[in-house]
Amino acid sequence: MHIGSIPLPNRLFAAPMAGVTDRPFRQLCKRLGAGYAVSEMVTSRKDLWASLKTSRRANHDGEVAPIAVQIAGTDAAMMAEAAAYNIERGAQIIDINMGCPAKKVCNKWAGSALMQDEPLALEIIEAVVAACASHNVPVTLKMRTGWCEAERNAVRIARAAEQAGVAMVTVHGRTREQGYKGAAEYDTVAAVKAALRIPVVANGDIDSPEKARDVLAATGADAIMIGRAAQGRPWIFREIAHFLATGEHLPPPSVLQAKRWLLEHLDEHYGLYGEYTGVRTARKHIGWAVRALPGGADFRDAMNRLETCEDQTRALSNWFDALADRHPLLPTVVAANEELLEQQA
Ligand SMILES: Cc1cc2nc3c(=O)[nH]c(=O)nc-3n(C[C@H](O)[C@H](O)[C@H](O)COP(=O)(O)O)c2cc1C
DSSP, X not given: OEETTEEOSOSXXXXXXXXXXXXXXXXXXXXXXXXXXXXXXXXXXXGGTTSHHHHHHTOOTTOOSXXXXXXXXXXXXXXXXXXXXXXXXXXXXXXXXXXXXXOEETTEEOGGGGGGOHHHXXXXXXXXXXXXXXXXXXXXXXXXXXSBTTBOOHHHHHHHHHHHTOOEEEEEEEETTTTTOSOOOOHHHHHHHHHOSSOEEEESSOOSHHHHHHHHHHHOXXXXXXXXXXXXXXXXXXXXXXXXXXXXXXXXXXXHHHHHHHHHHHHHHHHHHHHHHHHHHHHHHHXXXXXTSTTHHHHHXXXXXXXXXXXXXXXXXXXXXXXXXXXXXXXXXXXXXXXXXXXXX
16 A cells, blocks of 8 residues: 555554644554544644644654644645645645635635535645645645535546545545534445546444454455544554454454553653643543543542653653553443443442
8 A cells, every 4th residue: 555655564553633643643553553543633723833732743853654634624735834844844635624624714704614615625736746746745635525515526526536636635524514423324435436547535433343344344445544533542553453354353452561551651741731731631531541441430530630651651650550440451431331340230
């Protein structure tokens, strides 16, 4: 699998998620089996590039290649400039966000809202491809199936994008109107795949090895992209890789292994954000990691009151050690729920 001329180790991708897939989390996903991970979106608004939030997003120190940066905006010239700016800061692939119900940029809706305005969408794609061409940087596009049920124009936009020089298209199997409601559908993803020669990536609701296998089969997609299911469970990538290769399930990681991964993640997280912001933004990652485990909800409440990196890591470490005494392997959600019921009985 290649994006342009850039080879990828496998076809399991981590989805861009604002506020989640920062550099430490992308590194973790790659370490645990993701072949590719896309940054959180970076705004095309120049006045925000110097902000702490955007400069952290454009920091790729030590990131495992290929470095893929997603840009979001509504103006072709600004998007082209944003592409060039991020290439200067290390981006090796530029991804255009037409997939997420993004916020307003310059009084217009960016992200998947662009699918409603095909001429503007194409103008942006052409401008970004032109800006990246001289750097030999491939451009990819992330989109939804369309604006709404009656206007599923993913195939048309994807074809135009391919003609304009886009190197890969990812389709989340929902319309913009759906938000995250309902179930993702894969027929439109399959139709996009059938219409294009460039790689197509299927995305939406992939949360297990079996689902990964079924979505690959149903769509013929070249790769799959996983977002929410990797929150608190970044080892899902290696679980899927193992299942696709052997037809068998990997055993869950040991509790102590999961603890080590989480502590390594936190260490890099604090390094990027510093103590004050780091402790606060780490809470959601810790919450996701423990939410399905026995006693996880109580631990999360207590952990949310801690104010220093040291207290947070110590509490986490002690909690996982105690869990490991009862469960050598990370208990599944069902087992965790059963234990909860036993405690309540
Ligand atoms: C918290 C959150 C933030 C997201 N941010 C972005 C983003 O910045 N850019 C983007 O293209 N999609 C974004 N998405 C959409 C995901 O990339 C993905 O398309 C969607 O979650 C469906 O995949 P999933 O079912 O595997 O989660 C976001 C999703 C979530 C849950």
